[in-house]
Amino acid sequence: MSTTASPATEVARTRLNWGVPAYILFVAAAIVFAVLIPKTGYILNISLQATTYAIAVLGLTIVLGLCGQINLAQAAFFGLGAYAVGLGQTEHGLNFWICLMIGTSLAALFGALLGASTLRLGGHYLAMVTISFQQILTLILINWIPVTKGPDGVRAIPRPALLVDGSYYLGLCIAVLAGLGYLVWRLRDTRLGRAMRAVRDNELAAGVAGIDIYRTKVTAFALSAILGGIGGGLFAGGFAYVSPDQFSFAESVVFLTMALLGGVASPIGAVIGTGLLILIPEWLRFLKSIPGLYLAIYGAAVILIVLFMPDGIWGYLRGQLDRFKRARHSVKTGDALQLSGGGAGAETVLEVRKLSKHFGGLKAVDEVDLLIKRGGVHALIGPNGSGKTTTLNVLSGLYKATSGSVILNGQDITSLPPHARTKAGLGRTFQNIRLWRSMTALENVMVGAERPGNTAADDPAAVIARARAALAFVDLEHRADEVVAGFSYGHQRAVEIARALAGDPALLLLDEPGAGLNSSEKVELRNLLKRISARGLTILIIDHDMTLVSEVAQHITVLNFGRHIADGVSADVLQHPDVIAAYLGTAPDVAA
Amino acid sequence: MDLALQLLFTGIGIGSVYALVALGFVLIFRATNVVNFAQGEFSMLAAFMMVVFTLKLGLPYWLAFIMALVGMAAVGAVFNLAVYYPLRHRTYLPVIISTIGASIFLANGMLALHGPEPEVLEGWFETPGFLVGPVYVDSQYLLIIGVTAILVVLQYWFFEHTLLGKKLQATSQDKEMAALLGIPVAAMIMVTFVYSAVIGGIAGILVAPVLFVSIGMGAAIALKAFAATIIGGFGDVTGAIIGGLALGVIETFGAAYISVPYKDGFAFLVLIAFLIFRPRGIFGERVAEKA
Numbered sequence: 001m002s003t004t005a006s007p008a009t010e011v012a013r014t015r016l017n018w019g020v021p022a023y024i025l026f027v028a029a030a031i032v033f034a035v036l037i038p039k040t041g042y043i044l045n046i047s048l049q050a051t052t053y054a055i056a057v058l059g060l061t062i063v064l065g066l067c068g069q070i071n072l073a074q075a076a077f078f079g080l081g082a083y084a085v086g087l088g089q090t091e092h093g094l095n096f097w098i099c100l101m102i103g104t105s106l107a108a109l110f111g112a113l114l115g116a117s118t119l120r121l122g123g124h125y126l127a128m129v130t131i132s133f134q135q136i137l138t139l140i141l142i143n144w145i146p147v148t149k150g151p152d153g154v155r156a157i158p159r160p161a162l163l164v165d166g167s168y169y170l171g172l173c174i175a176v177l178a179g180l181g182y183l184v185w186r187l188r189d190t191r192l193g194r195a196m197r198a199v200r201d202n203e204l205a206a207g208v209a210g211i212d213i214y215r216t217k218v219t220a221f222a223l224s225a226i227l228g229g230i231g232g233g234l235f236a237g238g239f240a241y242v243s244p245d246q247f248s249f250a251e252s253v254v255f256l257t258m259a260l261l262g263g264v265a266s267p268i269g270a271v272i273g274t275g276l277l278i279l280i281p282e283w284l285r286f287l288k289s290i291p292g293l294y295l296a297i298y299g300a301a302v303i304l305i306v307l308f309m310p311d312g313i314w315g316y317l318r319g320q321l322d323r324f325k326r327a328r329h330s331v332k333t334g335d336a337l338q339l340s341g342g343g344a345g346a347e348t349v350l351e352v353r354k355l356s357k358h359f360g361g362l363k364a365v366d367e368v369d370l371l372i373k374r375g376g377v378h379a380l381i382g383p384n385g386s387g388k389t390t391t392l393n394v395l396s397g398l399y400k401a402t403s404g405s406v407i408l409n410g411q412d413i414t415s416l417p418p419h420a421r422t423k424a425g426l427g428r429t430f431q432n433i434r435l436w437r438s439m440t441a442l443e444n445v446m447v448g449a450e451r452p453g454n455t456a457a458d459d460p461a462a463v464i465a466r467a468r469a470a471l472a473f474v475d476l477e478h479r480a481d482e483v484v485a486g487f488s489y490g491h492q493r494a495v496e497i498a499r500a501l502a503g504d505p506a507l508l509l510l511d512e513p514g515a516g517l518n519s520s521e522k523v524e525l526r527n528l529l530k531r532i533s534a535r536g537l538t539i540l541i542i543d544h545d546m547t548l549v550s551e552v553a554q555h556i557t558v559l560n561f562g563r564h565i566a567d568g569v570s571a572d573v574l575q576h577p578d579v580i581a582a583y584l585g586t587a588p589d590v591a592a
Numbered sequence: 593m594d595l596a597l598q599l600l601f602t603g604i605g606i607g608s609v610y611a612l613v614a615l616g617f618v619l620i621f622r623a624t625n626v627v628n629f630a631q632g633e634f635s636m637l638a639a640f641m642m643v644v645f646t647l648k649l650g651l652p653y654w655l656a657f658i659m660a661l662v663g664m665a666a667v668g669a670v671f672n673l674a675v676y677y678p679l680r681h682r683t684y685l686p687v688i689i690s691t692i693g694a695s696i697f698l699a700n701g702m703l704a705l706h707g708p709e710p711e712v713l714e715g716w717f718e719t720p721g722f723l724v725g726p727v728y729v730d731s732q733y734l735l736i737i738g739v740t741a742i743l744v745v746l747q748y749w750f751f752e753h754t755l756l757g758k759k760l761q762a763t764s765q766d767k768e769m770a771a772l773l774g775i776p777v778a779a780m781i782m783v784t785f786v787y788s789a790v791i792g793g794i795a796g797i798l799v800a801p802v803l804f805v806s807i808g809m810g811a812a813i814a815l816k817a818f819a820a821t822i823i824g825g826f827g828d829v830t831g832a833i834i835g836g837l838a839l840g841v842i843e844t845f846g847a848a849y850i851s852v853p854y855k856d857g858f859a860f861l862v863l864i865a866f867l868i869f870r871p872r873g874i875f876g877e878r879v880a881e882k883a
Contacts, residue, residue: 068685072692117868124627124826127688128818129867132860135815143853249811253696260689292703292807295696302693306686307678 027178031171044166046278048238051173052231054274057258058177058184058267059227064256065264066193067220068200070123073114073130074255076137077107077225079247081232083141086154086242096160096237104229111225115218134249141244153243157236166238173234180227181267191460194439194447196220201436208396208430210422210451210503250295257298260305263312272313337469340504341374341536346410349374349507349538350395355404357387357394357562364390366562367404372507372555377529377539379553379570381546383582387562388542389431392511395540396428397421409506423452425506429496431515435484441495442480445470451503470502471495474528490521494528501532508532510541514548526551550574558582594726599844605733606802607840608740612795613817614824614832615747616788621827622764623784624676626687630695632814634789635796638664639805640702642797643711653716660797661790668789672782680781695811703807710804713797736798743791744833760784812856816843819863825873834874 034047056078063071084103088094094102110133118129141148148154163169187193195216198206207213236242254277262273277298281287287294309316341349352370356363365387372378382388393399395406397418405414413421427448435444445467449456456462471477474494479487484495493513500508513529514522522545529552533539543549549556549570556573558566560582566573573579613631620628641663645656675694679687721730751757762770763780771777795813803809817832820839824831839859846858866873 070685070688117864121867121871123684124621124688125822125867125871127627127629127692128815128822129864131815132819132863136857136860139854139857250696253692256689256692290704291708292700294700296700296704299693299695299697299700303675303690303697306690306693310682310686 023178023182027175030178031174034174035167035171039167041166044170045239046282047170048166048173049235050275050278051170051177052235052238053255053258053278054271055173055177055180055231055234056228057255057262057270057274058180059224059231060255060259061184061264061267061270062187062196062227063220063224064259065266065269066188066200067196067217068123069119069217069220070127071130071221071224072127072249072252072256073134073137074224074228075247075249075251076130076134077111077228078232078235078251078255079137079141079242079244080107080110081229081234082236082242082247083148083154083232084229085233085236086157087148089158090154090156096158100230100233103233104226107225107229107232108222111228112218112222114225115221119217119221120214130252131249134252138244138248141247148244151244153241154236155241157240157242159237159240169238173238176230176234177271180230181271184227184267184270191450191463192216192219194443194450197439197443198436198447201438202434204398205430205434205436206447207418208398208422208428208434209447209499210419210453211447212419253295253298253302257302257305259312260302261312263314263316263318265311266314266318269312269314276313337466337473337501337535338504339501339532339535339537341506341538347374348372349409350540351407352395353405353407355391355394355406356402357390357399358402363562365394365559368559368562368564369567370557370564372538372540374538375533375536376555377533377541377553378555378557379549380540380542380557380559381544381549382559382565385561386559386582388559389511390562391559392428392509392540392542395421396426396509419452422503422505425453426509427451427500427503427505427507428509429493429500429511429513431512433489433492433496435492435496435499437485438483440481441471441476441484441487441498442467444484444495445499445502448499449502451505454502454504456504466504467498467502470498473501473531474498490517490524493517493521493525497528497532501537506538508537508539510539510543512543513541514543514545522548546574595848596845597727599848600841601727601729602733603841603844604837605730605736605840606799606844607820607837608736609795609799609813609836610817610820610839611833611836612740612743612791612798613813614820614836615744615829616792616795617814617817617821618827618829618832619784620788621821623760623781624680624687626676626684626691627818628676628788629688629691629814630671630675630698631788631792631817632810632812633695633698634664634667634792634810635799635813636702636805636807636810637667637698638793638796639713639800639809640706640711641793642713642800643805646713647711653714657797661793664789664793665786667793668786669782671789672785676785677778677781695814699807699810706807708807710806713800713805715801730802732798732801736802739794739798743794747829756783816859819859821873822863822871823866823873828873831874 056074059074060071063069081103084106085096085099088099088102089096114129114133118126142151159169163172195206195211198209198211199213199216203213258273258277259270261276262271263269281294305312311319348371350370350372352368354367354369355365356367357365368391380388380391390399394401397416401414405412409425411424413424416424446463449463449466451457456466468477468480471480474497476491476494476498484492487495513525517525526548529539541553553570556568556570557564558573558579565578565582566576613635616631616634617627638660641660642656645651645659646653671694675690676687679690715732716735717731719731721728751761759775760780760783762775763777767777816839817836820835821832823838824835839862842862843855843858847855
């Protein structure tokens with residue numbers, strides 16, 4: 001494995017080899033420029049505002065751009081940082097850096113609390129709750145005068161000892177922005193970053209791939225709040241004065257507009273958006289003479305951006321550049337996929353006992369027993385509405401079982417959430433394909449390889465190698481670096497299977513993998529399933545296609561009206577009178 | 593005790609306004625699966641229209657009222673075409689962001705047109721109120737409660753007993769199926785937006801004499817109406833009404849017994865408590881994603 005992984009990592013390294021030093025040089029030049037060039041107080045103030053705001057907007061790049069969750073309280077987190085630096089120094093005599101840390105911690109704490117209380121629910125809750133938090137904070141800043149000094153604000157906030165001069169302080173802000181911007185840029189391609197993007201693109205699939213959706217979202221939200229806090233702390237030092245109106249809901253809207261305008265998916269977009277929205281209102285100062293006018297324009301701009309330029313300025317530019325770029329040639333590693341099949345434990349991989357799922361009075365699944373032996377392909381069949389997909393959804397944790405038990409590889413998983421079941425060794429695909437459509441095939445499969453519980457999951461090089469091997473296994477390695485949204489249906493299906501295989505599960509659940517495939521694709525699918533099975537992975541397949549099922553499955557369980565009506569070796573089951581009756585509609589001799 | 597009764601009356605009055613705005617939220621949510629963050633701005637716009645029609649143009653109150661409602665219907669239609677309809681095939685996030693943009697645009701556009709000074713709108717009745725036992729019954733509050741009750745009954749009748757109501761329900765439950773059955777889904781969504789804008793407008797006109805007519809009134813009402821829908825259980829009509837009334841009462845008592853400056857904070861505390869302890873609200877949320 002390690003030998004096959006090296007070309008890929010080398011490519012990554014050579015690309016970084018000039019990238020990082022060039023970036024450091026560029027930033028160093030910017031800092032020197034900022035420190036040495038003489039400037040008026042006005043220019044200094046605008047530069048300070050732009051850099052500190054950009055840090056807060058980077059937070060939105062994480063929470064909104066990567067993770068797809070809304071945050072309408074970024075100004076509140078910004079304010080927490082600013083007031084901590086202001087009050088901590090002037091009222092409590094604390095050191096600037098300690099105050100900055102306190103402010104950042106406060107922002108992180110409130111961000112985590114807010115996220116933790118809301119992120120299990122739909123996105124509209126988060127939007128409203130963040131607005132509420134924003135309003136409460138503004139109320140407190142104005143009304144709790146003994147602590148916050150009320151509407152008058154905090155004056156004469158000092159800067160750290162060595163950076164009292166505005167130019168040096170600006171240098172600090174640029175350095176912090178550059179450092180954090182680099183981290184956010186790198187975050188995208190880390191395990192956490194991929195998890196965030198997976199959650200954004202398709203939450204259900206993310207959970208089933210083993211990602212703890214809730215924890216990922218709360219992390220993204222807390223990180224966003226932290227960046228807000230840092231930006232705010234630096235802002236307070238830069239301007240020496242803070243007051244409640246600087247951290248109102250209107251400012252949160254400004255942050256949001258900056259992120260959207262520049263392009264919410266990239267830190268470069270954050271910087272572009274912030275820069276433009278700081279400069280444009282300065283050029284158009286007359287707009288500020290009429291109260292409300294420039295915010296009204298922001299509001300209209302938000303609608304127009306969402307309508308006509310959903311990826312923002314940087315996203316649009318990237319799209320134009322990519323058109324001229326030739327597709328990167330993927331490094332071929334060949335098919336070296338190893339499947340452990342969950343190890344050589346007991347003979348039974350999955351044991352389902354008296355599993356029921358009722359929707360009100362409807363017994364979609366009614367006391368179904370299922371015993372799946374290690375190795376081989378087991379099929380679950382039945383006419384439409386017989387409860388097959390519901391069974392699969394209960395098995396993978398998307399539905400909660402009404403009663404019964406599910407034991408996977410000796411572990412009781414009946415009441416676990418989807419991601420924990422995946423950790424226990426479950427892999428699955430969906431009837432209606434659920435890929436993360438804005439991610440490349442390789443990234444999709446890498447998230448699969450990062451399944452908690454997979455031995456390769458914690459080693460980035462091994463993850464890439466395993467993902468490539470899985471793609472090679474389904475014969476798609478040459479398209480590894482393409483975004484999956486452009487793939488044909490059959491190829492998307494194959495990527496989905498590769499994603500599950502990369503996680504090296506103990507049991508693979510396939511929900512109607514043949515649905516929608518043409519006859520040649522079906523032949524490929526049949527061969528693929530046989531190859532998977534030959535490498536020792538147990539498969540539970542649901543499908544309507546009797547030819548496919550009888551060719552690949554050694555063992556068949558038949559459901560009808562949520563009940564188990566036959567079970568056994570394929571050939572016998574397909575001859576069973578009840579099964580024939582269920583499919584062909586003749587009245588059964590015995591009641592099922 | 594007398595004070596408590598008085599507060600209860602006032603609380604139900606203000607709660608009725610939240611309930612009306614919450615109804616607008618719920619209807620649009622059920623039809624489109626997105627929350628319209630500009631719902632409160634509908635109330636604000638209607639209140640300003642009343643101010644312009646009665647005070648600036650000197651029209652009679654009833655005529656101004658009808659014109660304001662016609663204006664709101666137009667606002668709802670334009671809103672749908674500009675803010676929701678072009679995004680109908682995208683995920684909820686762009687739509688939410690778009691309605692937030694619309695909310696900011698409407699509030700600040702009004703600020704730019706009109707300026708920050710609040711206006712006073714007269715109530716419907718000449719007599720400001722009367723005493724019933726120990727309780728002073730403010731006639732405007734009485735009107736608010738009455739109109740809300742009538743609208744709720746009318747809406748129930750409309751949705752359950754008219755063909756248009758049934759079509760709207762079908763659209764909100766399954767757009768594709770509704771389209772296959774020949775229901776003009778686009779038109780149904782248009783009707784929903786127009787109707788929501790109109791009842792949001794009615795809420796704004798009713799509450800205007802109690803509060804000042806100001807730029808910020810929409811956002812303040814909308815936040816509480818939203819809290820009301822969460823307390824009631826998202827997407828549930830009965831829940832929205834009960835949530836709205838409960839919130840009005842809690843807020844009024846909180847302001848009287850605990851703190852006036854933090855009056856607007858109580859709604860959010862209740863909201864956050866519900867999110868932590870009973871996130872699906874009293875009646876439970878109606879949405880779930882299928883695998």
